[in-house]
Amino acid sequence: MVIYDITDNKRRGKLVKLLEGYGKRVQKSAFEMILNQKQYDELISKIPLYIIQEDNVRIYKLRLEGEVLAWGSNLTQDEEVVII
Amino acid sequence: MVIYDITDNKRRGKLVKLLEGYGKRVQKSAFEMILNQKQYDELISKIPLYIIQEDNVRIYKLRLEGEVLAWGSNLTQDEEVVII
Numbered sequence: 048m049v050i051y052d053i054t055d056n057k058r059r060g061k062l063v064k065l066l067e068g069y070g071k072r073v074q075k076s077a078f079e080m081i082l083n084q085k086q087y088d089e090l091i092s093k094i095p096l097y098i099i100q101e102d103n104v105r106i107y108k109l110r111l112e113g114e115v116l117a118w119g120s121n122l123t124q125d126e127e128v129v130i131i
Numbered sequence: 132m133v134i135y136d137i138t139d140n141k142r143r144g145k146l147v148k149l150l151e152g153y154g155k156r157v158q159k160s161a162f163e164m165i166l167n168q169k170q171y172d173e174l175i176s177k178i179p180l181y182i183i184q185e186d187n188v189r190i191y192k193l194r195l196e197g198e199v200l201a202w203g204s205n206l207t208q209d210e211e212v213v214i215i
Contacts, residue, residue, distance in 0.1 A: 048191060050134055052158040074136040074187055076160050091200060098203050103158055106200040107132060107193060114192040116175060119182050 049078045049090075052103040062097045062104070065090075073117075133162045133174075136187040146181045146188070149174075157201075 049066055053059040063072070069090055070080020082090065094104055133150055137143040150156070153174055154164020166174065171192075178188055 048132075050158055050161050052160075073189065074134055074160070076136075076158070077134050077189070095202055100203055102203040104202045105157065105161070107191065108198040108200075109191060110194050116190040116192075118179055118188045119184055119186040 048107040048109055049080065050105050050107075051076050051098075053098065054101075058098065058102065062094075065093060065097060079115075132191040132193055133164065134189050134191075135160055135182075137182065138185075142182065142186065146178075149177060149181060163199075 049070075051059070051062060053062060066072070066078045066080070069082060069086060070078045073079050080090075091106065094106075098104055133154075135143070135146060137146060147156070150162045150164070153166060153170060154162045157163050164174075175190065178190075182188055
């Protein structure tokens with residue numbers, strides 16, 4: 048799971064394009080993705096190239112048995128409660 | 132971990148106030164929190180009262196051995212890489 052706080056539209060747009068190659072956008076500032084080790088390593092090597100100090104990007108490694116609860120509308124139209 | 136997409140300032144502000152009672156804000160739209168089962172149950176019973184259908188709130192239950200990587204500035208001034 049990747050979340051980001053990037054005020055600059057251009058930098059944020061570029062990061063979004065990068066992340067779209069790896070997973071699905073679930074909120075304006077959040078992507079969920081299922082990655083193998085190679086993809087994960089690749090992604091974390093690229094992210095620092097897309098951002099500057101004032102930005103903030105966080106990656107959470109979730110276990111497969113991790114649980115997600117969701118309310119309200121959803122960019123991906125998933126079911127209300129999903130188990131990943 | 133709680134993330135939210137809420138365009139309405141008033142509703143978002145109220146939800147932020149609620150979440151501040153449970154954990155720390157790590158991005159504009161994200162909180163991390165360590166909760167016992169009672170607090171967790173309490174929180175997920177309250178969230179639906181704070182939002183409407185057009186909003187989106189997601190809760191990720193992370194294992195204690197979950198890993199977080201972070202780049203750039205951070206609202207909480209944590210170290211760059213934290214293990215939760």
